[in-house]
Amino acid sequence: MSGAPAAAENGRWQARLELGLADRAGRTVVAHQRHQGPLTVQRPFYPEGAPCHLYLLHPPGGVVGGDRLEVRVRVEAGAHALITTPGAAKFYRSAGPRADQVQHLELAADGVLEWFPQENILFPGAQLCSSMAVDLAPGARFLGAEVHCLGRPAISERFAQGRADLRLRVSRAGVPLLLERLLVTAGQGLDGPTGLRGLPVTGTLLASGADAADLAAVRAHPGGAGYRPGADQTRPAATPLWAATLLGDLLIVRTLAPATEPIQRLFIALWGILRPRLLGRPACPPRIWAT
Numbered sequence: 001m002s003g004a005p006a007a008a009e010n011g012r013w014q015a016r017l018e019l020g021l022a023d024r025a026g027r028t029v030v031a032h033q034r035h036q037g038p039l040t041v042q043r044p045f046y047p048e049g050a051p052c053h054l055y056l057l058h059p060p061g062g063v064v065g066g067d068r069l070e071v072r073v074r075v076e077a078g079a080h081a082l083i084t085t086p087g088a089a090k091f092y093r094s095a096g097p098r099a100d101q102v103q104h105l106e107l108a109a110d111g112v113l114e115w116f117p118q119e120n121i122l123f124p125g126a127q128l129c130s131s132m133a134v135d136l137a138p139g140a141r142f143l144g145a146e147v148h149c150l151g152r153p154a155i156s157e158r159f160a161q162g163r164a165d166l167r168l169r170v171s172r173a174g175v176p177l178l179l180e181r182l183l184v185t186a187g188q189g190l191d192g193p194t195g196l197r198g199l200p201v202t203g204t205l206l207a208s209g210a211d212a213a214d215l216a217a218v219r220a221h222p223g224g225a226g227y228r229p230g231a232d233q234t235r236p237a238a239t240p241l242w243a244a245t246l247l248g249d250l251l252i253v254r255t256l257a258p259a260t261e262p263i264q265r266l267f268i269a270l271w272g273i274l275r276p277r278l279l280g281r282p283a284c285p286p287r288i289w290a291t
Contacts, residue, residue, distance in 0.1 A: 012064070012065075012066035012067050012068075012097070013037050013038060013060065013063075013067045013068070013069070014036070014037055014067075014068050015035075015036060015037030015038050015039040015058070015067070015068065015069050015070065016034075016035065016036045016037065016039065016069075016070040016071075016072075017033075017034075017035045017036075017039035017040065017041070017056070017070070017071050017072070018032065018033070018034040018035070018072045018073075018074075019032065019033055019041065019054075019071075019072070019073045019074065020032030020033070020074045020076065021052070021073070021074065021075045021076060021079045021081045021111075021113075022076040022078075022079050023050075023076065023077070023078035023079045023080075026050055027046070027049075027050050027052075028044075028050060028051055028052040028079040028080050028081055029044065029052065030044060030052070030054070031076070032074075038058055038059045038060050039056070039057070039058055039069060039070075039071065040057050041054045041055060041056055041057060041083075042054070042055045042057060045286070045287070047284055047286075047287070048281065048284040050080060051080040051081060051082060051112070051281075052080075052081050052082070053081075053082045053083075053084070053286050054081055054082070054083045054084075055083075055084060055085065055086055055286070055288060056071065056083055056084070056085045056117065057085075057086070058085075058089065061087070061090060062090040062091070062092050063089065063090065063091045063092065063099045063101070063128075064092050064094065064099065065092075065094025065095060065096060065097035065098060065099055065126075065127055066094075066097035066098075066099065067099045067100070068099070068100040068101075068102070069099075069100070069101050069102070070100075070101075070102040070103075070104075071102070071103045071104070072103075072104045072105075072106075073104070073105045073106065073113065074106045074108075075105075075106070075107045075108060075111035075112065075113045075140070076108050076111060077108045077109050077110045077111055078110050078111070079108075079111050079112070080111075080112040080113075080279075081112070081113055081114070082113075082114040082116070082286065083113070083114070083115055083116070083117070084116045084117060084118070084286050084288060084289070085117040085118045085288075086118070086288050086291075087118055088118045088119045088120065088121050088149075088260075089101070089117070089118070089119075089120045089121065090121045090123065091120065091121065091122045091123060091126040091128045092123050092125075092126060093123050093124060093125030093126055093161075093162070094125060094126060094127040094162070096127070097127065098127040098128065098129055098163075099126070099127060099128050099129070100128075100129050100130075101120070101128065101129070101130040101131070102131055103130075103131070103132040103133070104132075104133050104135070105132070105133065105134045105135070105142070105144075106135045107134075107135070107136050107137060107140035107141070107142060108137050108140060109137040109138055109139040109140060110139050110140065111137070111140045111141075112140070112141045112142075112143075112279060113140075113141075113142055113143075113144065114142075114143045114144060114271075114275075114279075115134075115142070115143075115144030115145070116144060116145055116267070116271070117146070118147075119147035119148065119149050119201070119203075119260045119263075119264070120146070120147065120148045120149065121149045121152065122148065122149065122150050122151070122159060122162065122164055123151070123152065123162075124151055124152075124157060124158065124159050124160055124161050124162055125161045125162045126159075126162045126163075126164070127162055127163050128162075128163070128164050128165065128166075129165040129167075130148075130164075130165070130166050130167065131167040131168075131169075132146060132167070132168050132169070133169045133170075133171075134169070134170045134171070134206070135171055135172075135174075136170070136171065136172040136173075136177075136208060137172070137173060138172065138173055140172075140208070141208055141209050141278060141279060142170075142206060142207070142208045143206070143207045143208070143271065143274060143275065143278060143279065144205070144206055145203060145204060145205040145206065145267050145271075146168070146203065146204055147201065147202070147203040147260060147263055147264070147267075148164065148166055148182075148201070148202050148203070149200060149201045149260050150164060150184060150190065150196070150200045150201070150202075151200050153200045153201065153258055153259050154259065158190070158200065159184065159186075159190060159200065160186060161186045162185075162186060163183075163184070163185045163186075164182070164183070164184040164185075164189075165181070165182075165183050166181070166182040166183075166184075167180070167181050168180040168181075168204065170206060170208075170250060172208075177247060177248060177250050178206075178247060178250060178252065180204075182202070184196070196256055197241070197256060199241070199256040199257055199258055200258065201240075201256065201257045201258065201259060201260050201263055202254075202255070202256055203240075203253075203254070203255045203257075203263040203266075203267065204252065204253065204254055204255075205252070205253040205255075205267050205270060205271075206250065206251070206252055206253075207250070207251040207274050207278055208249060208250055208251075208278075209249055209278050210246060210249055210250065210251035210274070210277075210278060211246075211249065212246065213277075214246075214251055214274060214277050214278065215244060215245075215246045215251055217273050217274075217277065218244045218251065218253065218270055218273060218274065219244055221266075221269060221270060221273065239262060239266075240255045240256060240257035240262040240263050240266055241255065241256045241257065242254065242255035242256070242266060243255075251274070253267075253270060255267075268285065268289070271283060
């Protein structure tokens with residue numbers, strides 16, 4: 001386990017975290033850790049035995065234009081980790097420079113990773129390029145999600161200025177399973193049937209190794225009809241609009257909502273359905289989710 005000095009260029013953070021997770025005598029441990037700048041993890045927790053629960057930490061709490069946060073996680077064969085964050089990531093208004101968030105998750109055969117960070121909040125005027133890549137070896141299992149909140153709907157603040165370039169890639173043995181890109185700029189992408197329908201929060205949940213029965217179990221979750229824009233705008237915590245599909249064995253849930261809380265509740269509920277089916281373990285929520 002090693003670290004490097006903090007790196008800042010022109011007052012901007014260039015932060016990087018590398019994690020290697022391995023099975024040691026039936027228990028997953030952090031076998032490798034290297035960090036540069038303000039990115040690290042707390043000590044592992046073991047609330048359910050062999051799998052480790054890790055909390056990813058970014059002490060500054062916010063990201064400004066010119067910052068770069070890079071996280072690389074390698075899960076070795078037989079290892080099982082759940083990674084989350086204690087709070088939302090905040091991307092502040094930029095005078096021009098772009099902020100970058102890069103997440104690369106690599107799973108060896110029979111490795112298991114559950115990836116559930118809290119949401120990304122993009123303040124109006126933020127300039128962000130966020131990319132998440134999940135590389136699976138045959139037999140690896142991934143269950144995770146990402147949520148982006150454009151603006152601050154709690155105070156009726158829209159993402160009227162700025163740029164959000166949100167990229168997602170999932171591949172197995174080098175073969176792409178999913179390639180997606182959402183580009184939102186001032187006045188484009190937020191509204192309309194081909195955009196976000198005026199809803200500021202978007203989320204994607206992914207589960208590998210799924211089949212038609214798993215898809216049916218997800219679709220049977222109460223509230224499947226979803227939130228309808230304009231139906232009841234007085235309820236900020238309305239049920240989100242969502243749908244589930246299956247691409248090969250990759251189950252994908254996409255959702256839109258007027259606030260983050262409905263998506264968080266939905267994803268936790270669906271995780272509780274899928275985890276026993278795909279990983280053979282009952283839901284064991286990290287303690288930080290209850291705070």
